[in-house]
Amino acid sequence: MNIRNELAFNRILSHDFEFIRNIEVLLEVNFPLVFSFDANENKKYLAYVVDFKRRKKILNIMFVETSNETLYDLLDQNISLRTALTKNRPYIVYSDGKEIYDDINELLPKDNFLLTELIPNSIDIVSKKQRIKYELNWGQNYYDEFIKFKEVRNKYNVLSTIFFSKYTESLNTIVDQYTTNYKNKHVFSSHRRNENKPLKEQDMLDHVKLLKKIINDNYVFTYDIERN
Amino acid sequence: MPFDFMMKEYDFKSEDIYMLLKTDFEFIKISTVDNTHYLLERNDLIRFISSEFEENEYKQDDFNIHAVYFLPSHKEKELCQYLSEEVIVQGLEKYYTEEMMESFDVDESSVEMSSIVQYRDRHRYGTSFFGVEDDVELVELIKTASDILELKAMNGYKIAIGGVSGHLGLLERGRKVQTENPQSKHYSLWKFCESKTGKRFADVGNGFRIMSQGG
Numbered sequence: 001m002n003i004r005n006e007l008a009f010n011r012i013l014s015h016d017f018e019f020i021r022n023i024e025v026l027l028e029v030n031f032p033l034v035f036s037f038d039a040n041e042n043k044k045y046l047a048y049v050v051d052f053k054r055r056k057k058i059l060n061i062m063f064v065e066t067s068n069e070t071l072y073d074l075l076d077q078n079i080s081l082r083t084a085l086t087k088n089r090p091y092i093v094y095s096d097g098k099e100i101y102d103d104i105n106e107l108l109p110k111d112n113f114l115l116t117e118l119i120p121n122s123i124d125i126v127s128k129k130q131r132i133k134y135e136l137n138w139g140q141n142y143y144d145e146f147i148k149f150k151e152v153r154n155k156y157n158v159l160s161t162i163f164f165s166k167y168t169e170s171l172n173t174i175v176d177q178y179t180t181n182y183k184n185k186h187v188f189s190s191h192r193r194n195e196n197k198p199l200k201e202q203d204m205l206d207h208v209k210l211l212k213k214i215i216n217d218n219y220v221f222t223y224d225i226e227r228n
Numbered sequence: 229m230p231f232d233f234m235m236k237e238y239d240f241k242s243e244d245i246y247m248l249l250k251t252d253f254e255f256i257k258i259s260t261v262d263n264t265h266y267l268l269e270r271n272d273l274i275r276f277i278s279s280e281f282e283e284n285e286y287k288q289d290d291f292n293i294h295a296v297y298f299l300p301s302h303k304e305k306e307l308c309q310y311l312s313e314e315v316i317v318q319g320l321e322k323y324y325t326e327e328m329m330e331s332f333d334v335d336e337s338s339v340e341m342s343s344i345v346q347y348r349d350r351h352r353y354g355t356s357f358f359g360v361e362d363d364v365e366l367v368e369l370i371k372t373a374s375d376i377l378e379l380k381a382m383n384g385y386k387i388a389i390g391g392v393s394g395h396l397g398l399l400e401r402g403r404k405v406q407t408e409n410p411q412s413k414h415y416s417l418w419k420f421c422e423s424k425t426g427k428r429f430a431d432v433g434n435g436f437r438i439m440s441q442g443g
Binding site: 001002029030031033049050051052053054055056057107109110113116117118119120121122124126127130 | 278
């Protein structure tokens, strides 16, 4: 589910935060249960959905200010979701504005609830973890790096953009984030799957050959390429 | 191979690298470049049965789970919205109870022509399931799924266990970065349209049973 396309979620987020960006869903089954995002002046938040009932139009979300270190520990299973949610002082935003819960502790997950890879989750938390590691190591947002290189031209004159990165990325998130930000074009990235390594130059050329059939001006293809 | 079967059996058309899969509600573009993640059948799946629908409206006992619990995400969302407004929306009439059909207003707006869902949006138009790799026991997934049910927002949800068979739709196994740890896998199901297969969402539900309390 794309949170920005959901009226109920958007309403709650916009009520309390400004300049919301980099929304990362970390746990989703039938709907997102846990997500992080940046907002206001470089603050990072962790959000935990407490109630979501479409028919009754109820959405109550717990928010807590967080950090990349905490998010990394959460995804690396070093700390429980409860610990991550109580690192700072959590609070709840209610869809109808009425505070119905007195004791936040009763709403928190059990202390042994870890975000393991075996938990049913449509989100790939390992790739999320890699992205946070990137930010921790390089001191900047993964997408900022992406933007930085987006104007680099490819010498084969087939692709519009090349993206050099030490870490790989699934394309869906980038599409969500940058469809509107880059001249209304859809951005796709590609890498060698499962190995978490950049592409060899020949791999890219082979891929381009395949994609040539559908390439048009509405698409931007980006590649992680192993530099010699 | 699922794509060969779909072309031969159901006459789905393929153009360039895409196959246009017809569901009960729209056409879904599926890339045929990498077919290793696509399946027509899969056992050992679980689904979280939504608490949005009341048990006294829609049955969900043991082997008798109402079709409404297996609708694709976007249609479940649409139905919930119209149910809360007590309006009958065209195209989903068969998912209202008799009482609702008698008392609700009918939405008069015209039905949209079948649209084409782009490949990148496909997962928002499918029914979600979860499974595990062959070397992991399903019981391990059921344990972690039970932990999910304990989260406050999942109050009232249940777990259904079963499988998809009988060539009633296309399944796509989610792609995740491989690690040494046992992983859950997300599956999207796009049920083929009833006019091609004669199969309804109730037939998807027939492959599942509600997990009893305590396993």
